[in-house]
Amino acid sequence: MRTLLCFSIFCSFAAAKLSYNGFKVFRIENKGSAEELEQSLSSINSILLSKDPNSEAFDIAVPPDQLQAAHQLGFELNTVIDDLGTVLENEGPFLTYIATEKTQGVAADLPPLSYFDSYHPYDEHIQFLTDLQAAFPNNSDTFSLGPSVEGRELPGIHLWGGTGKGVKPAIVWHGTAHAREWISAPTVEYITYKVIEEYQGEDSEIVSILDNYDFYILPIVNPDGFVYTHESERLWRKNRQTRDSQTCIGTDVNRNWPSHWNVSGGSSPDPCSNTYRGEAPGDTPEIQALVAHMLDLANGPGIKAYIDWHSYGKLILLPYGYNCTALPDNYERQMSVGTGVASAIASVNGLEFRVGPTCTNLYQTAGSSTDWAFDVAGAEFSWLIELRPTAAEGGFVIPPENILPSGAEHWAGVKYMFSQL
Template sequence: MKLTSVVAQLLLAPLALAAAAPGVGKKISYDGYKVFRISTHHDAAEVKDQLKSLTAVPFNLNADEHLDIAIAPESLAAFNALELDAEVLHQDLGADIKEEAKFGAYGGVSANAVPSLTWFNTYHAYADHVTFFNDLAGAFPQNSEIFNAGTSVQGRNLFGIHIWGSGGKGSKPAVYFHGTVHAREWITAKVVEYISYQLLTKYSTDTAVKAIVDKYDFYIIPFANPDGFVYTQTNDRLWRKNRMTRSGSSCVGTDINRNWPYKWELTGGASTDKCSETYKGLAAGDTPENKGLVAFTKSLQASKGIKLYIDWHSFGQYILLPYGFDCSARASNHARQTTLATGLANKIRESYGTRFTYGPSCSTLYKTTGSSTDYLTDVAKAELAWTIELRPTGSSSSGFILPAAQILPSSIEQWEGMKYLLATM
């Protein structure tokens, strides 16, 4: 999710350290950091002013209602002295990161075997994710294959899985998913993996799933930002951007979701500061990742068109419709999109009671420019182009460090929602 202007106002020592380290160096520790949700009582400016001298890392920030922020151990006494209206979300962020990083072992499966559902019990290393998708496609060669949508800054493939049904591959309109655009949002890869798994393993036994797969071609990219994801596992769990360096700056990274070549030039929805978490780049579409994703998107548009695009993120539990660049703009089929979003939110809630807020991106959450969903809506002409912000939210929020025990519940509720959406849209 977007980080508001409080980023520029805080002394983000750990974040600045990560931004200035282009290579793989010392791993950043968050041991002893305590994460708070601070109620702003609709006076965010005053709260930000009080925080500006502290060493802190912003989490999810909703400036009008609350700020979620991790306070460094050396600043805790000063923070407590402010006596703000705050509750604790993480007692020790470092300890929770260590618990999350107890990766499950995955050595692959025998030829043509289906991976086990135990994959979804834990998080995994990047190399294991690659193996998982190769194994999944290998188990269903008659209606799936691995494809490449481009290359990252560091040379990793933007790989994905293509799933099709009757009529053969490439014969139907596209359903197109991106995961892990923002590196620290680990749950997004797990959710799109679960959806891929269900589409393939249920195709021959579930008539509803077969009908969905026979109607669309699915193109699912689990890591739109693979370099950033790897960096979260080796150096800084809270890293967000890609790993692109810029001449004349020690700061690293561009926000891929502020770099799409549509409404990129507008102000107020991204940053021109190379050190910012929402840095937009020097020119529209100038990151290697975006160049590949744009080219691949154009190929889908030119083929059978794009029925549905979802950019999966965390956190906050939102279903965000067009547009991000203008809070008063609405898609031409806005009424239909709202009806579908209502149904999706209702279906998601049936599994575990999880509530998702829905509405136009800018007016519901915040302004964004150079975003994938606006590009997909107006340039690639996708019928539906949404952002879904996954778990968590609320006073029990664990932010980006979602416990492994919530991988399956989060995945299951989204799968139930997707079955509804794909059958109804």
């Protein structure tokens, strides 16, 4: 979810896959205006990876031909990653996922957990959801929203319990709104896998939660951007929308939700910024599809809980993002449950997640999913979770060995959340 300044070479169609060899990641301890710092960094075509709201520190990636210029800006640059290209090599190679065998009229086995040993391209994520459904045929459907800008589907799976489908309050999970945040999709998929596995194993808590709520899960809601990170630019963030008279490509779909869309400071009106909000609220096809789906749920059975999964930073973020003094009317309830979720996460691998409103615990955001889901769709719980790790541990680029631990810690977290619904 982190803010990213746009490389000038990133703002148009890429002719070849970008190499990050020689890119260095620095941390800057900011002593002045954040806006002035970001303006200075834009002059050297650096990538702003993250901003720490507590220390005012910035993590930036700098290409090799800009290193001298970066040092000449006068900031103290502390090296976090010496060669981003080397870190990227640790993400692969990808292991090919083989679809599970299926027999007409017979439930298939659950997919092998080896799926989570690797990252996967878009088509294999769709196949994995198909295979989850085949293993849970009487209590699930796959569905798709969209199409995206480039005609792809936003793939999803709907789970329900023994009381029938489509009539109970909804739990909605989204992943990969920001294309480069690869860890989010398999984390969401692992949690989905565990819901099915433990329901089939007759775990009383999971049977109860699935009998009382319907789950609508979309691990990749920015499919075009996600595909682009595989084929062209690993650190691409936005969708791939083109607009008349604009040379820069893409809209930040998590600044395009039609709620507090153009609040000053929460997004950018500049098409070349990676927090570009679009020309009008909800003018991306991806957000139009997601809004329509969630409004159908809100106007029908209602939405109990919404989680938008991102990386990185180890945060559980509540409304609001658009205003640093506004709080949701059930703030104490959301904070209480969020604190319990953070404790459950920490019990697995020791990672500590901070809980609190988005604006004060990360930075100001306008047109965000969680503000919209709370204010418009009426979700009682509306969270954005920033997954592991820190910049020093790879940031957006972390080895696949993190997938199962991330899944396990957030499975513990959502199980605690289930106990509080």
